[in-house]
Amino acid sequence: PLSPSSIERLRAKWVAEFEAWRSRSLRGLEPVYLWADGIYVKAGLEKEKAALLVIVAGLRDGRKVVLAVESGYRESAEAWGQLLRDLLARGMRAPRLVVADGHLGIWAALAQVLPGVQEQRCWNHKIINVLDTLPKKQQSEARELLRKIPYASTRAKAEELREKFRSRFGQEQPKAAETLERDWERMVAFYAFPKEHWKHLRTTNPVESP
Numbered sequence: 592p593l594s595p596s597s598i599e600r601l602r603a604k605w606v607a608e609f610e611a612w613r614s615r616s617l618r619g620l621e622p623v624y625l626w627a628d629g630i631y632v633k634a635g636l637e638k639e640k641a642a643l644l645v646i647v648a649g650l651r652d653g654r655k656v657v658l659a660v661e662s663g664y665r666e667s668a669e670a671w672g673q674l675l676r677d678l679l680a681r682g683m684r685a686p687r688l689v690v691a692d693g694h695l696g697i698w699a700a701l702a703q704v705l706p707g708v709q710e711q712r713c714w715n716h717k718i719i720n721v722l723d724t725l726p727k728k729q730q731s732e733a734r735e736l737l738r739k740i741p742y743a744s745t746r747a748k749a750e751e752l753r754e755k756f757r758s759r760f761g762q763e764q765p766k767a768a769e770t771l772e773r774d775w776e777r778m779v780a781f782y783a784f785p786k787e788h789w790k791h792l793r794t795t796n797p798v799e800s801p
Contacts, residue, residue: 613659613660613661614681615681616681616682617658617678617681617682617683618681618682619682620648620650620656620682620683620684621650621651621652621684622648622649622650622651622683622684622686623649623650623651623686623687623688624648624649624686624687624688624689624690624711625646625647625648625649625658625686625688625689625690626646626647626648626649626689626690626691626713627644627645627646627647627671627689627690627691627695627697628644628645628691628692628695628713629642629643629644629645629663629664629665629695630642630643630645631643641662641663641664642662642663642664642665643660643661643662644659644660644661644662644663644665644670644671644674645657645659645660646658646659646674646678648683648686658678658683659674659677659678661674664696665694665695665696666694666695666696667696668696668697668698668699668700668703669696669700670696671695671696671697671699671700671701672699672700672703672704674700675697675700675701675704675705676704679704679705685705685707685708686705686708687708687709687784688708688709688710688711688780688781688784689701689705689708689709689710689711690711690712690713691712691713692712692713692716693712693713693716693774693777698710709780709783710777710780711777711778711780711781712774712777712778712780714740714741714778717737717770717771717778718734718737718738720770721733721737721767721770721771722734722737724764724766724767724770725760725764725767729760729764732759733756733759733760733767736752736755736756736759737756737771739752740752740753740756741778745782746779746782749779749782750779753771753772753775756768756771757771757772
């Protein structure tokens with residue numbers, strides 16, 4: 592067992608390393624996309640309903656880099672705005688597109704801090720939301736159909752797959768089809784960008800996956 596003094600020494604070392612990491616320069620990084628999510632944890636945060644606000648960058652060379660991990664509130668535009676301003680102050684270039692859940696406060700923050708950045712709703716969250724409207728016995732089949740949509744080679748093919756899902760489930764489970772189609776333009780925003788950048792989005796969301 593570790594003694595209290597050993598635990599405190601280790602904690603102080605970790606705090607120093609984290610402070611150095613969270614203040615490091617971001618100059619030279621070329622983010623194409625940012626993923627953002629607020630992740631609830633069971634321990635370590637004193638504030639009620641506080642979460643870890645996480646931002647991961649997909650770089651032009653294909654790498655993914657964690658840029659920020661801070662405590663805050665998922666729905667707070669102020670918390671996300673402060674986080675974005677800090678990243679810019681440390682030299683981060685503006686990305687072309689931000690990917691996140693539709694309920695996060697980051698969207699209001701983007702309008703203030705990075706108004707020119709395009710918005711892409713997260714497909715992992717969308718799939719989870721659609722599956723939650725279906726009986727468990729239908730979820731496996733629905734998941735297979737849904738996961739094909741963001742991998743379609745064109746927007747038109749993605750919409751064909753959307754219609755295939757509606758044909759299969761729309762009449763029996765209309766809420767599932769409505770949930771899929773809600774905010775559709777922001778679900779397919781990445782098709783407006785060059786195909787060579789799609790590889791950043793066609794891997795599992797590095798923040799959260801179903």
